[in-house]
Amino acid sequence: IDWKTVKTYEDILYQKSDGIAKITINRPHKRNAFRPKTVFELYEAFWDAREDTSIGVVLFTGAGPHTDGKYAFCSGGDQSVRGQAGYVDDSGIPRLNVLDLQRLIRSMPKVVIALVAGYAIGGGHVLHLICDLTIAADNAIFGQTGPKVGSFDGGFGASYLARIVGQKKAREIWFLCRQYNAEQALEMGLVNTVVPVEQLETEGIQWAQEILEKSPIAIRCLKSAFNADCDGQAGLQELAGNATLLYYMTAEGAEGKQAFLEKRPPNFRDFPWLP
Numbered sequence: 438i439d440w441k442t443v444k445t446y447e448d449i450l451y452q453k454s455d456g457i458a459k460i461t462i463n464r465p466h467k468r469n470a471f472r473p474k475t476v477f478e479l480y481e482a483f484w485d486a487r488e489d490t491s492i493g494v495v496l497f498t499g500a501g502p503h504t505d506g507k508y509a510f511c512s513g514g515d516q517s518v519r520g521q522a523g524y525v526d527d528s529g530i531p532r533l534n535v536l537d538l539q540r541l542i543r544s545m546p547k548v549v550i551a552l553v554a555g556y557a558i559g560g561g562h563v564l565h566l567i568c569d570l571t572i573a574a575d576n577a578i579f580g581q582t583g584p585k586v587g588s589f590d591g592g593f594g595a596s597y598l599a600r601i602v603g604q605k606k607a608r609e610i611w612f613l614c615r616q617y618n619a620e621q622a623l624e625m626g627l628v629n630t631v632v633p634v635e636q637l638e639t640e641g642i643q644w645a646q647e648i649l650e651k652s653p654i655a656i657r658c659l660k661s662a663f664n665a666d667c668d669g670q671a672g673l674q675e676l677a678g679n680a681t682l683l684y685y686m687t688a689e690g691a692e693g694k695q696a697f698l699e700k701r702p703p704n705f706r707d708f709p710w711l712p
């Protein structure tokens with residue numbers, strides 16, 4: 438596949454090719470931990486992929502291996518910039534801006550696939566979790582560390598994890614802060630499949646290409662339907678937004694707008710009240 442760089446960033450790589458965007462956290466010396474700048478850059482790239490009508494699937498991954506031979510998807514918030522009220526950016530403002538990124542990934546009407554080689558730990562584990570699909574390399578290691586390092590994610594990190602692996606397992610993952618290998622993750626439904634690490638990107642591209650053969654609106658509505666089951670009124674808003682989008686595409690919806698613009702009463706009499 439012929440990846441073309443979209444824009445050059447400091448902490449991430451952003452490429453596209455043939456309907457697929459690839460976003461890579463590029464801080465392997467920190468096991469791809471994110472600082473506020475990393476998250477701002479990720480947000481911009483994900484937003485661009487969301488807006489690009491030629492893009493249907495985003496592959497989200499971490500650069501590696503590092504010079505010590507180890508791989509990481511992401512090891513969560515960069516603890517070296519953690520201040521009293523969050524992760525401190527270049528202008529001294531403490532932030533938890535990864536929460537904005539989580540919501541963008543979850544709500545964008547494109548399929549986001551996490552490609553996890555090595556560590557997906559802490560806030561990095563939550564990032565793979567909220568992706569639509571996860572393909573794990575055989576060397577992947579999953580886990581939460583919050584209660585060990587003085588942090589926690591009680592949002593998607595807790596409630597959505599419990600939806601995926603069940604309440605008992607989710608509590609075990611958070612309360613004991615153990616690490617789980619790729620096979621264990623597969624067994625608990627945390628990932629979709631496991632492949633040899635050298636095959637990770639190829640497998641991701643294969644899954645993306647299969648998805649790109651499908652109907653964009655069907656996938657879009659399904660994603661928002663899955664979200665609506667968990668996300669309360671925000672989830673319903675997403676699902677209902679798609680209903681409005683589809684309604685605007687009908688002659689019936691267009692008649693209302695046209696009548697208003699032509700300053701005449703609308704004529705809905707020709708449209709059936711379907712059973």
Ligand code: 2NE
Nearest residue numbers: 466467468470512513514515516517559560582586588589
């Ligand atoms: C990921 C893990 C298990 C890897 O262990 P290992 O032994 O393979 O590597 P090592 O030596 O720990 O790390 C390599 C280098 O990366 C840095 C380390 O400090 C080390 O740097 P040097 O000593 O070579 O200079 N590094 C790794 N992770 C980092 C991090 N998160 N922040 C800053 N530097 C990091 C092991 O490294 C590990 O356990 N890392 C910490 C995982 C963690 O606790 N993350 C934060 C959880 S809290 C969070 O992410 C969060 C949240 O809970 C709520 C909202 C937002 C964020």
